[in-house]
Amino acid sequence: MWLNLRIYTGLKPQNSLDLPRLKDRVFKLLGPAIPDASGWGLLRPGILSSYIVNRIPREWRTRVLEELLEGVKIDGSWIVFDYLFSKTAKVNPLSSCLKSLGLVKYGEVRLHDTYFVTVGLSLREEGIVVFLYKGGKAAEEELDNLAYVIFHMADSSPPKRVRIDEKTLTEAAYSLSMSGAWSWVGWTTREGQTIPSQVVRSRWKEEYADKIREGDWRELKFESNFGRVRLLNTPRRKSIAVAVKKRFFRPGFKRQLSPMFNELARIIKPHKVMDVTYSMEDKAGILRSYTERRGIVASERFLEKEYSLPERNVRDVSYEFTGYDIEAGEWKIEVKAFRDGLTKDIELTENEVKVMNEERRYRLFIVENSWDKHPKVNVIDDVRSLVLEKKDRSVTLVSMSSETYYICNEDVWRAKTSMQGHSKIA
Numbered sequence: 209m210w211l212n213l214r215i216y217t218g219l220k221p222q223n224s225l226d227l228p229r230l231k232d233r234v235f236k237l238l239g240p241a242i243p244d245a246s247g248w249g250l251l252r253p254g255i256l257s258s259y260i261v262n263r264i265p266r267e268w269r270t271r272v273l274e275e276l277l278e279g280v281k282i283d284g285s286w287i288v289f290d291y292l293f294s295k296t297a298k299v300n301p302l303s304s305c306l307k308s309l310g311l312v313k314y315g316e317v318r319l320h321d322t323y324f325v326t327v328g329l330s331l332r333e334e335g336i337v338v339f340l341y342k343g344g345k346a347a348e349e350e351l352d353n354l355a356y357v358i359f360h361m362a363d364s365s366p367p368k369r370v371r372i373d374e375k376t377l378t379e380a381a382y383s384l385s386m387s388g389a390w391s392w393v394g395w396t397t398r399e400g401q402t403i404p405s406q407v408v409r410s411r412w413k414e415e416y417a418d419k420i421r422e423g424d425w426r427e428l429k430f431e432s433n434f435g436r437v438r439l440l441n442t443p444r445r446k447s448i449a450v451a452v453k454k455r456f457f458r459p460g461f462k463r464q465l466s467p468m469f470n471e472l473a474r475i476i477k478p479h480k481v482m483d484v485t486y487s488m489e490d491k492a493g494i495l496r497s498y499t500e501r502r503g504i505v506a507s508e509r510f511l512e513k514e515y516s517l518p519e520r521n522v523r524d525v526s527y528e529f530t531g532y533d534i535e536a537g538e539w540k541i542e543v544k545a546f547r548d549g550l551t552k553d554i555e556l557t558e559n560e561v562k563v564m565n566e567e568r569r570y571r572l573f574i575v576e577n578s579w580d581k582h583p584k585v586n587v588i589d590d591v592r593s594l595v596l597e598k599k600d601r602s603v604t605l606v607s608m609s610s611e612t613y614y615i616c617n618e619d620v621w622r623a624k625t626s627m628q629g630h631s632k633i634a
Contacts, residue, residue: 211340219335253293284466293492368481394429503545503575531563587627
């Protein structure tokens with residue numbers, strides 16, 4: 209399976225994080241991927257882990273999936289994990305067209321296209337993050353958001369993306385051709401001629417070295433004990449793709465990606481880099497999910513600090529859909545988080561409101577500036593006194609349906625705040 213390659217540089221944690229601490233932070237702040245109720249996509253993007261395996265039908269599972277660890281692994285000098293995200297795709301463009309003309313009212317039927325990206329983080333030298341992914345442009349639109357989040361959680365400056373240009377390709381090709389660990393398996397000239405690999409291996413020094421350096425080729429393929437690398441050098445596209453052998457790539461105890469990542473870091477020189485920022489469209493919900501995770505972590509630290517609760521008594525249950533996010537002794541705590549913004553009305557689901565009215569020790573934590581190192585936590589004890597506005601909205605997955613939710617205006621919940629304080633993202 210060929211995967212596209214994208215590389216970011218400049219990962220320099222300001223808090224001198226070592227690999228084990230960064231590994232724990234990655235899993236805590238990204239969290240596991242959550243499948244939606246329809247089974248067609250994801251409710252929340254996140255790390256491929258045993259959590260998602262336990263929530264898919266047993267008949268879909270394989271032995272490989274059953275062997276998944278916690279989802280994040282230290283492999284040599286790399287932190288490795290798979291990240292899943294979904295983007296909605298219109299099933300029937302005609303329905304969208306007719307709706308825009310005012311001829312139909314049933315709305316758009318949508319399904320989710322789900323993508324994965326295998327991530328490798330290394331803190332050596334300039335700090336490298338490697339993405340191996342499928343999905344082309346549909347997935348690439350979200351990769352910068354994911355990179356931005358990863359660099360932010362490491363307290364690093366924003367990432368810079370390595371530009372794959374002709375110089376990068378020709379230097380990578382020459383480096384691979386000179387390495388004893390790699391052998392030729394394919395050569396296509398700029399004119400489209402295919403040169404047999406055995407010919408290249410026996411005569412390349414005399415006839416082909418200059419062609420490599422000058423970029424006089426369209427495609428090159430190399431193979432090692434761990435997989436293949438394909439270099440594409442055309443006027444319209446310059447890219448690198450990687451195929452890792454299945455026994456080294458698939459998740460589980462025997463996963464071994466560090467040799468391939470080490471080679472990619474060795475052969476690809478960041479001659480040109482591009483500044484990376486995030487897209488506020490956030491179609492896959494990567495930024496939103498990260499904001500939520502930081503809110504929960506900030507709330508956990510707040511409970512330990514302000515209420516002197518030991519860590520073992522504070523439990524994250526946000527993935528169990530119980531109507532609240534944290535159990536702290538007898539308290540049931542729902543967390544709402546904001547990165548920033550002018551309007552901070554909170555939204556509660558029907559299930560959250562139901563549990564809120566049933567549980568006597570229900571609390572609401574509203575976390576502001578959750579992307580800061582010291583987010584502000586607002587505590588509301590008397591949740592039943594909140595004035596909520598009931599609303600309905602249509603939900604279009606495979607069939608039309610509606611859901612009920614509740615809005616509490618910012619001025620209302622601020623008036624009910626019983627305690628405030630700043631937390632810390634450890």
